[in-house]
Amino acid sequence: MKNAARRAQIETKGARLVDEAAPGARLTWREAEGGLAATVVLPEGAPDTLKPRIEEGLSNLGATRVLVVEQGPARQPSQPAAAPRGGHDDPLRLGGARRTEPPTKSRPRGVRRVVAVASGKGGVGKSTVASRLALALAEKGERVGLLDLDVYGPSIPVMFGLSEKPALRDGAMLPLRARGLSLLSIGFLVAEDQALAWRGPMVMGAVRQLMEEADWTGEDGAPLDTLVVDTPPGTGDAHLSMIQRLALDAAVLVTTPSPLALADLRRGKQLFERTGVPVLGVVENMASLPGGPGPFGEPLSEGDLEALNLKRLASLPLDAKLAALPARTDAVGTDLLGSVADLVAAVEV
Numbered sequence: 001m002k003n004a005a006r007r008a009q010i011e012t013k014g015a016r017l018v019d020e021a022a023p024g025a026r027l028t029w030r031e032a033e034g035g036l037a038a039t040v041v042l043p044e045g046a047p048d049t050l051k052p053r054i055e056e057g058l059s060n061l062g063a064t065r066v067l068v069v070e071q072g073p074a075r076q077p078s079q080p081a082a083a084p085r086g087g088h089d090d091p092l093r094l095g096g097a098r099r100t101e102p103p104t105k106s107r108p109r110g111v112r113r114v115v116a117v118a119s120g121k122g123g124v125g126k127s128t129v130a131s132r133l134a135l136a137l138a139e140k141g142e143r144v145g146l147l148d149l150d151v152y153g154p155s156i157p158v159m160f161g162l163s164e165k166p167a168l169r170d171g172a173m174l175p176l177r178a179r180g181l182s183l184l185s186i187g188f189l190v191a192e193d194q195a196l197a198w199r200g201p202m203v204m205g206a207v208r209q210l211m212e213e214a215d216w217t218g219e220d221g222a223p224l225d226t227l228v229v230d231t232p233p234g235t236g237d238a239h240l241s242m243i244q245r246l247a248l249d250a251a252v253l254v255t256t257p258s259p260l261a262l263a264d265l266r267r268g269k270q271l272f273e274r275t276g277v278p279v280l281g282v283v284e285n286m287a288s289l290p291g292g293p294g295p296f297g298e299p300l301s302e303g304d305l306e307a308l309n310l311k312r313l314a315s316l317p318l319d320a321k322l323a324a325l326p327a328r329t330d331a332v333g334t335d336l337l338g339s340v341a342d343l344v345a346a347v348e349v
């Protein structure tokens, strides 16, 4: 916003308005759409009537965009993000080159529990595990959503045969439905082959929209029990910046048993724990073929996992049924993740 005096006026009046309406709420501003966008985090348990009041008040003051969210359950404070730097770890500069303040964690609207599925490298089966885990939770009677934030290769649209753009309700993006799941993907907002060509801030804008401006509440008004998040592969700044913005309740790591897996697992575990997110353990993928080890060699040893203080949650074989799209209506491997689903369903929120 060019006019500094006007900006200062909006910020001051906005701060007073939020302070009076909801003492203890946090208000942050950022430049957006040629003006000022506001994000307000209300204290846990704030009455629902506050949100529209604050949205209207700040819009009337001149905010171009207002997002009001409720604080998730208390957890360890997160470390500020490492300085964004681009380069190998962050080719899209998703770290947010212009960020000047630590990000605010937000809990997606209409969601009780958020679980990330993550891997240090691409192609290890993260989306395969995320989609089967979501279906396995749904088979257990949970209301489940799957959020695909994999900017490097969003697979959910193809996996579930979806190509429509999400509808909007009161400015919030509504998930699509398939196989009993609520689904949103970066691939619904941008064609898969275009995602990498996008400039970093544009990609981050789409990611933010999916994380903060979606409403997962069902048509009957009930929230999701669990939102499974398929995160982009990696343990760099891009990843850190993304997970710092989501109020995650737990994470599941996915790996193949390659010699480099241990270093990846260590980095992945550290990344989540640095931001106060408990890691439930590891799903080892493509770990075996009938009668022997899989293409990546022997499974990870108990000793190695113990040294990392990580539990093996499941060990999936290289199997055509896991290569099949989860949109198929017959069983496609959810049985293999049943115990992981039990563990996730037991995560207290």
Ligand SMILES: Nc1ncnc2c1ncn2[C@@H]1O[C@H](COP(=O)(O)OP(=O)(O)OP(=O)(O)O)[C@@H](O)[C@H]1O
Residues within 6 Å of the ligand: 119, 121, 122, 123, 124, 125, 126, 127, 128, 129, 150, 153, 154, 155, 233, 285, 286, 316, 317, 318, 319, 320, 322, 323, 324
């Ligand atoms: N256990 C398995 N058995 C057979 N095929 C598998 C198995 N796990 C994954 N695949 C196949 O391997 C490919 C990569 O899997 P997937 O897309 O899940 O990996 P990813 O880690 O999410 O990759 P990306 O980082 O590119 O998103 C897919 O074609 C998938 O069907």
